[in-house]
Amino acid sequence: MLRLALHSLWARRLTASLTLLAVAISVTLLLGVERVRSQARDSFANTVSGTDLIVGARSGQVNLLLYSVFRIGNPTNNVGWDAYQQIRALPGIAWTIPLSLGDSHKGFRVLGTNEDYFSHLRYGRQQPLVMAEGHPFATPFEAVLGAEVARKLGYRIGQPIVIAHGAGSTSFSQHDNLPFKVVGILAPTGTPIDRTVHVPLAGIEAIHLGWDSGRHSKAVTAEQALEQDLTPKTITAFMVGLGNRIMAFQLQRTINTWRSEPLMAILPGAALQELWGLLSVAERALAIIAGFVVVAGLIGMLTTQLAGLNERRRELAILRSLGARPLHLFTLLTLESLALTSLGILAGLALLYGAQALAAPLLASQYGLLFPLAMPSTYEWQLIGLVWLAGLLIGLLPAWRAYRYSLSDGMSIRL
Template sequence: MILRLAIASLFARALTVGMTILAIALSVALFLGVEKVRTGAKDSFADTISGTDLIVGARSGSVQLLLYSVFRIGNATNNVTWESYQDIAARSEVDWIVPIALGDSHRQFRVMGTTRGFFEHYKYRQGRSLAVVDGVIMDDLFDTVIGADVAQSLGYKIGDPIVVAHGLASFTEHKDQPFRVSGILEKTGTPVDRTVIVSLEAIEAIHVDWRSGAKIPGQSTPQDVIREMDLTPKAVTAALVGVKSPLQTFSLQRAINEYPQEPLLAVLPGVALQELWSIVGLAETALLAVSGMVVVTALIGMMATIFSSLNERRREMAIYRAMGARPARIIAMLVFEAMLMAAVGALLGVMLVYAGLVIAQPFVDRAFGLWLPIEAPMMRELWVILGVIAAGAIVSLVPALRAYRMSVADGMMVKT
């Protein structure tokens, strides 16, 4: 009886009810959408570098080492000598090691010197490898491979020249040793997108005529002469290390941290990423709070809708009372109406989220490198639906109690 009356009453007010359901659906969709983006961003952040067991650099802090070696933010306190790098590479626990040399820039983008091993061993998003969408990996001393954001922002194409600036935000450029774009990388959503990658030898080559951070006046060595020189680096900024067995990771980390020749630091990327996320991830709490307030606002709007409809339904309530309906039944009918609206709105909101994911996933991945997985509804979605239904029942109690207090005489009275 209550179910039939509630459904009939909702259909009688189809426009108002439909707008309320739509408001709830949009608010639930926003809440779940923010949650999907939050978890996707957190997973993408954690997968900025995967498959690397240790990051090695000069002794500083784990977050600082992660920032400059992976995110290209800030500068190293010191470099790692080439001899120390070779000692670590020769250890029996090491499966592979990739050096990284930083310090120069190109139009606000960081320049990184490394080896071809970087393209083989750097992984992101749970083991995904770097891919060249145009051109090839550098095979000449003055070739460079650029990230997707560099190519898009600066409009570079294969074969375009690149002049590297000495240091960061520097007006001094290595104009006598220009590079050529040989490859453009696929969008990854990692700091690689904003990096100009050259060979380790190229970093040495462009600094042949430099001493103590300044160019030697009047000296300019021709490229053909530089190509014949020994360009073995004297130091590197950091190194990515993969071990042969996960069981050897901690012993190798301890050995590097206790390295007697110079103060070094080896960090676990996953641990450092979690530490960094705990610092920068406060925004996710703010996003959840904002989206949660949107849901609360929609529920309050539903309560206001029920309140406003009571004036139109005074006679209806009075008739129910006159026909012998108990106050509890009227309260139950109004609460059930609210729960039904909340349930339909919440289910529609979940459907909107998944429809949006199907449409937006390829675009978001291609444009931002942010992977939003489409998974079967989890307990999180179920709890959101149940929470919205429960909240709908709670907020409807206030107008329901007001309806309970309506008297038959008040409902039947004709006001002039």
């Protein structure tokens, strides 16, 4: 019966192909939305690990998380260097990583930090940063590039780069009097680190010497800059690692009530949960739209089968005259629906993996989202199973109508 069903579909291959394509596109969209949602969550969650608190100027915790970790948006205010030094000296703090944002290089964010960034920052499953080439910076005018920056701009070790004032993709204010030399390139991480230029805090302070309200009023040479005190006056935010995580809430309360200036400490995991809460409406909307597309594809398959069933009444009558029973006709139509659904699912998976292979480099370079080619997850298999079951149920209606056609009804049709 399965062989007969496949031959029957081949005899109507044009109509069957269009139906199969509709099912394939709907399956691709359904699984694509789910994969984007899950992989985006994983990529965001893997960006920073092992960091207990992130401290910045008082604002929303999602805003602080976005600009300090994901380089999205801008801070409302900075953190005073004195406050940072006082907080890092509090009991229970194992390490801190200062972060200074506000400059860029050819559209990539520039991050001012210190050597603790390379020693303590973790991503993914507690994975440390690894140098693909070179070494971390040691002097104020050295830079370490993220993997994507080096790949896209074609930079190599020893190449000079000029940092631009401001975080926009285009800047007309260049710190060209104090270029930096590339001394290291980080291995790919699949996080915003890959799209970041890392320089010392002292270098950030040096390039802003002689700047007044964003304008370069007085050129300063590297020798002149090194003779001055390059201790930062403010930083954008800083990460905190604790010796005992039980102290996280106590330290968070201490920082949130800091008297010298308004500060806020957030738990990265809690901030991520709030971010997902904000995005949950959009996620559900996309899932509902994808579900309706699947329903539309299956209804299209049902419509095609019902429309063609009247034309096949003579064919079914001939099968009856050759000895086929009504149950055989019921099984034949059901198998045709299952074959179309199964082939549509396979074609949908092929389209999904093809689109994923093409889009993965762009998503990794532009948004830092990794979409590895992997087998469907348990939830995706469940979605596939639901689509297959829906295809089976939809196929029962034309199969039942074929079951009810009698031999005399089929043979009485005039051509």
